[in-house]
Structures are given as C-alpha cells and as structure tokens.
Amino acid sequence: MSLPPGQIARTDFPRFGLPKFATRFPEDINDRHIDVGGDAGRDFFGDPMEGLPRVDQISAFHCVTTWSVQGLKWSGTRFSDFMARHSDGAKWVILRAQDGYRTLMLAEDLAAADVLIADRLNGVNLSVLHGAPFRLIAPAHYGYKSVKHLDRVEFWTKRPKLKANGFAFMDHPRARVALEERGRFFPGWLLRRLYRPLIKRTEQRFAQELQRHEALATTGS
Numbered sequence: 259m260s261l262p263p264g265q266i267a268r269t270d271f272p273r274f275g276l277p278k279f280a281t282r283f284p285e286d287i288n289d290r291h292i293d294v295g296g297d298a299g300r301d302f303f304g305d306p307m308e309g310l311p312r313v314d315q316i317s318a319f320h321c322v323t324t325w326s327v328q329g330l331k332w333s334g335t336r337f338s339d340f341m342a343r344h345s346d347g348a349k350w351v352i353l354r355a356q357d358g359y360r361t362l363m364l365a366e367d368l369a370a371a372d373v374l375i376a377d378r379l380n381g382v383n384l385s386v387l388h389g390a391p392f393r394l395i396a397p398a399h400y401g402y403k404s405v406k407h408l409d410r411v412e413f414w415t416k417r418p419k420l421k422a423n424g425f426a427f428m429d430h431p432r433a434r435v436a437l438e439e440r441g442r443f444f445p446g447w448l449l450r451r452l453y454r455p456l457i458k459r460t461e462q463r464f465a466q467e468l469q470r471h472e473a474l475a476t477t478g479s
C-alpha cells in the first residue's frame with residue numbers, strides 16, 4: 259500500500275503526542291459520557307454510541323511527525339450520525355479531551371464516512387494507551403486531529419477562537435494528509451525535517467509515563 263507524501267510505515271503503534279501531554283491521563287476511562295455544547299449543539303450528556311449503528315473500519319493512522327501505521331481495525335459510531343443527532347447547522351466543531359487536549363475541525367471534514375467516534379481497536383476496548391473510553395478517528399487528517407479520551411464536543415455556526423495545544427504553527431485548521439497540511443506558516447516538507455528527529459525521544463517519554471501511571475494504578479496510590 260502506498261503512503262501519503264513524507265510518511266514512513268511502522269508496524270507498532272506507540273502512545274504519542276505533544277510532550278506536555280505525556281504525563282496527562284484521563285480521569286476515568288469507564289466514564290462513557292460525552293458532553294455536547296456550542297451555539298449549534300443540542301444539549302446532550304450521555305453515551306455517544308447509544309442508539310447509533312456500530313461500524314467497523316480498517317484504516318491507516320498518520321502522525322504529523324511522519325510515522326504511519328496501516329491496517330488498524332477500529333470500531334465505533336460514525337461521527338456524521340452523532341452530528342446529525344446532536345447538531346443543527348454546525349460549520350466548526352471543537353473536540354475536547356479528559357486530559358485537556360483540544361482541537362478545532364470543519365464540520366464538513368467530520369462528516370466524511372470514515373470519521374468515527376471509536377471505542378475499540380483491533381477487537382478490544384480502547385485502553386489508556388490509545389484513547390479510552392472514546393477517541394475520534396479521522397484517517398484523512400493528521401493524527402493530532404484524532405482526539406483521544408474525547409469527552410466534549412462543541413458545535414459552532416462561526417469559527418470559534420481556540421488556543422493551540424502547542425505552538426500555533428503546529429496546528430493546521432484542516433491538516434489533510436493527502437495535501438501535506440502538516441501545519442501553518444511553514445510548508446510540509448520543512449516540518450517533516452523538523453519533526454522526524456523528535457519521534458524516538460517522544461515515544462520513549464510517552465511509554466515511560468504510561469508505565470509510571472500503570473504502576474501507580476496497581477499499587478492503588
């Protein structure tokens with residue numbers, strides 16, 4: 259299978275993100291609730307998958323730092339179904355997570371058939387590692403749009419102001435992989451070179467912090 263421009267395949271799937279999120283974890287992975295807000299949102303607090311069809315899909319995952327994993331088997335609910343039920347006339351959507359992570363997407367991009375609110379990966383429930391209890395999966399967009407530990411969705415008619423998680427240049431409003439929209443202000447080929455040397459360190463950091471977190475959880479302190 260061919261990969262999008264600048265991406266390199268790997269077979270393992272690391273815990274990953276901006277370094278400052280390595281030490282942040284969801285409060286409760288068994289809390290299957292999502293909160294809906296925004297001026298185009300209909301008030302809702304509940305299980306986002308209840309009453310909506312379950313879909314399974316195999317898709318690739320593309321991190322902006324240039325690594326890709328192919329053939330991941332996700333299961334969940336189409337975001338388009340969720341949006342049809344909980345929003346009227348949204349143009350922009352803010353997705354927020356239990357660990358404080360957030361991102362902004364166009365409602366039009368979220369309406370694509372391959373965008374899911376997923377609760378399972380490769381046949382088992384999501385764990386802390388990959389975004390329990392719910393995460394967004396948007397395969398046509400860089401991984402930083404696929405919010406893990408999703409707990410709040412805001413539907414807006416106008417573009418809301420939202421502070422980036424890191425530096426503004428890292429956050430492209432659409433982040434389409436096929437167009438290499440890695441970030442703002444700088445071209446994709448430049449960001450490739452900037453990000454690639456950071457992969458190893460970042461994934462080690464994320465793995466270490468997860469180990470620490472799990473050790474704490476088993477000793478109950």
Ligand SMILES: Nc1nc2c(c(=O)[nH]1)N[C@H]1C(S)=C(S)[C@@H](COP(=O)(O)O)O[C@H]1N2
Nearest residue numbers: 272273274275279355359388401404405406
């Ligand atoms: N809540 C939350 N979602 C997040 C992140 C994060 O730090 N926190 N990092 C993003 C980035 S940059 C990537 S590449 C993917 C990594 O997903 P993974 O840890 O399942 O590999 O999650 C994205 N979603």
Ligand SMILES: [Mo]
Nearest residue numbers: 321322401402
């Ligand atoms: Mo990423």
